Structures are given as C-alpha cells and as structure tokens.
Amino acid sequence: MRRVLGVDIGTSLTKAVVFDENGNSLAQASAPSKVHHLRGGAVEQDFEQVVGTVATVVRAVSAELDGAVEALALTGQGDGLWxxxxxxxxxxxxxxxxxxxxxxxxxxxxxxxxxxxxxxxxGSGMFPGCTAAIMSYLDTHEPEVLDRAVVAGYCVDAVVQRLTGEITVDISDASLPFIDPATRAYDEAAIEACGLGHRRTLFADPAPPKKVFRLGRAGAALLGLPEGLPVTGGPFDLPACAIGAGVRRPGDGILTAGTTLACQVLTTDAVYDREGEPAGMFLCTPNEGEFLRGMPAMVGTAGIDWACKLLGIEVAEVGPLLAASTPGAGGITALPFLATSGERAPFVDAGARAQFRGLSLENTRADLVRALCESIAYAARHCLSAAGLSGTLYACGGGVRSPEWTQIFADVLARPIVIPDDPDVGARGAALVAAEAIGEPFDADLWAAKSTTVEHQPGAAELYDRGYSEYLTSLDVAREQWSR
Incomplete structure (x- = not known):
C-alpha cells in the first residue's frame, strides 16, 4: 500500500497524518507549539521548539505503522520571518x-x-506581519541580526533546511510580497521600493514546481526516518488547504475558519486591478498558470477564544449559545477586528479595532457570541467577494466544526458550503503534491469526494443580506475614525 506522511506545522499546533492512496488517514498525531506574545505587539516563536514538535509527531505516527512511507510532505504557517x-x-x-x-x-x-x-x-498587499515589513523594521532596529543571517525565509523552508540541508523557498511562500505572479520571479523594483535591495542576497531562489528534496543524515536521525527519503516543502498552509479540500476549477474557493479567516479563490488569470486597494495575496500554486487570490483576514477563531475567556465560558459552549440567540443577535452588530496588528484583508489597516453596537440590558451573552460570529461571517463575504468567488465554496478549520456557526456562514454567504469529512486538509494537500512530485500521483478527485454540504436557508440569507450592507456601512465609518 502506498503511503505519504503529511506534516502541517501550524502556528500553535503541529499535526502529522499518514495517508494511503485512497486518502484514508492511517495514523495521526499532534503537538503544541509555543507562541510568545511580547511587548510592543511582538509575537515570536522558538524555532528549535517548533522543529521539536515536527520530530515528536513524525515519530508518534511512525510508531503506529507496520511499514514505510514513500515521502514526507511538509506544509505550515506562512508569512513572518525565520x-x-x-x-x-x-x-x-x-x-x-x-x-x-x-x-x-x-x-x-x-x-x-x-x-x-x-x-x-x-498583486500582494502588505501588513505588519509580512516579511517585507519585518525585515525593514529589523534593518533599522536590529541590523546586526540581518548581517549574521544567510537566508530570510519562512517556517516551512526553515524546517526543510534543517531536515535536508537545502536552502530553498516554496513559490507560494515567496509570493508575498515580492514575486511577480506572471513570471514567478522576484520583482526587483518591489524589493527596492521597500528599501531592501542591499539585503537581496537573503532571499532564496524559489524552488521549481514540485521540487523533491532528500532527507539528510541529521534530519533522518531527528525524525527516525530513512536517510534519502523524498521530502517536499510546500505549498504553505493556505494553498495546501485549497488543494486538500478539493478546489480544482477556476472560480472555486475555500474558506478556512481557523485562527485567522483565510479566503481564497482559484484563478488562471494573473491580471488584477492594479489600482485597487492594496490588500490580500496573489499566490502562485504548484501548477504553473494557476493562482490563488488570497484574502486572509486577521479575524477568526482567535476572536472566539477571546470572547470565551471574557465571558467565562468554554469553546464547547459556543454552539449552544449560537442556538440560544436568533439571526440578527438580538439587535447587536459588531466589527470583529480584535487582532493587535489590525487587519490585512480585504483592506489593510494596522489601526483596525473591534466594535459592538446596539447593546441593551435585554441582551444576553448568547447575543454577544452570535453577533461576533455573524460579523466574522460578514468579513468572510467581504473577502470572498474581493477574491472573485463564482464557483463551489469549500470550508475547513476549527470554526466549521460547529454546525451552528457553519450555518451562519452559509446563510450570510447565501450559498452552499462543502465541508471535507477529514479536517486535516492542509496535510492532505501537501500529501497530494508530494505524490505527484515523486511521479506517482494520487486520485485527487477520489480524495475530495468524502464531504458534507451545508445548504443556506433563504429566509435567514435575506435578513443577512441587509445585515451585510449595514456591516459595510459601519466599516466605512470606522475606517475614517481609525485613520484619524
């Protein structure tokens, strides 16, 4: 039986899943990563601890198998600076x-x-946590660190380097913000515009599509896998989720309701409105001539976690609370921008902040929770509209494990949502890419066939259509306030 080991190195959790040729999960394991929130909005991670989580989960799933895997497929968080x-x-x-x-x-x-x-x-907007902004900041405040570095990259290629010894970067990671999607090469003028021309040597050349690396001696010892095992490094988690969920045709999209709200739409056209709002991402995929228009908003389940902590409830209580309120949340409306660094899609504003309006003594905490969930769904509609959704919409992430919240998404978007039965779509996408890269592709349609469709409710959709218009109006007013 053919088997591929997919590893998704998330921000707070690393997962490993072994898939067979039919897309079945044979073994899985997870390990938490530590995220350090420091003064001044700084957020950092210990790379050695992250590498340790990869070793932990790989060894855990390997112990459950009675045979070898054909390849190790890596994906994980993007942006930032490693x-x-x-x-x-x-x-x-x-x-x-x-x-x-x-x-x-x-x-x-x-x-x-x-x-x-x-x-x-x-075609890529920039935000405080993107590589260009962080590098420019360090160039002023910690230039000696950049002087010592040989490569400025991302999480996945950092792990690839440790395991294989190769300095590389996947084209999807490199896409934000310096890759011209039409040529799949760095735009030198864009690098110069950010004042980073003198740091140009720190950017690794993107690997060719479906590049296969080999597990080195040190990597093999770390993971307990055979030296020389094929390794793939990407795409990073956003495009990997799209591939794993079943996004295949131009116009199809995916909504990932995770820590952030990542919205993407597949396109074969690298043309975009160059005079439009500088936001979102134009991501190159493993297939030349195919791109993902990404709108990864900073809102998401992190906001739900905040609300649960504030209200003294468990995450498991969110579903029942949503059911206890009604569409419209008892008159409460919200803007969901709780991230310290503001928002990055479908607009960029480091000063973006959350709001709740319309509260009265009659409202309950169920209304508050529902208002926040509805506002995140409005943000999803805003992002998917900007990305050009016209086909089938898939969804994944912790948020869609709640049937109540998934129904809100479907009603606000006024369209059915296809949810893969396997939640580990990032690792699935990486595994599909790895199988193709080693020359023995799996049946991607078979892998995507196991899913559930949530239909929208026309009555609720009509109410939410009015609510979305009000959301956009409130957002316009708030953006004027933030700019002041």
Missing part, C-alpha cells in the same frame, strides 16, 4: 505573522505610496 545561518540554525527567534512591531512602518508605507507600488507590481 532568519537562519548557513547550517539552518536561527540567528534570532522566529517572528510570527501575528507580529505587530512594524505597524507604524506599515502605516508610513501606506502614506508614502510604498504599499501601492508593491501591489501594482506583485
């Missing part, structure tokens, strides 16, 4: 995509036209 030396060891703690230390710099770039210039060239 600086390493020539041997793959960190020169400072990894800086997360959640990081907000470059917020003031990003605001200055918005005012002086840097973000718009980069967007015109690459």
């Amino acid at each position: 600086l390493r030396d020539a041997e793959g060891f960190p020169v400072r703690p990894a800086i997360s995509w959640l990081d907000g230390r470059a917020s003031e710099l990003l605001t200055a770039w918005q005012e002086n036209g840097v973000t718009r210039e980069v967007f015109r060239r690459t």
